[in-house]
Amino acid sequence: MPSYNNTPRADEKCPAEPGSWWVYLVRCADHTLYSGVTVNLDRRVRQHNGELVGGARYTRARRPVELVWKKTATSRSEAQKLEAQTRRLSRRDKLRLIEGAIDDSFGEP
Secondary structure, three states: OOOOOOOOOOHHHHOOOOOOEEEEEEEOOOOOOEEEEEHHHHHHHHHHHOOOOOOOHHHHHHOOOOEEEEEEOOHHHHHHHHHHHHHEEEEEEEEHHHHOOOOHHHHHH
């Protein structure tokens, strides 16, 4: 029986470039939206989908998830502030953000 190692590799744990943070929204199988921050989008989505160790408890029961929106941030602090602003949006506004119907510059000064 083959052994599967779903622990992230070292290159999956660190950002490709210093200061490259992401704020993201994923759509879960039940059509709910989940917001988060990360330095590696591919790894994080794979975690949410159970391909790698990790992922939020919320998405664990709502797999598979699909990345539907993302925005870069220069620091963790900026990413967390932008995520907080994103979370405060209504579901309707989040869907409009995903569709590109509203500007995603609300987190910029």
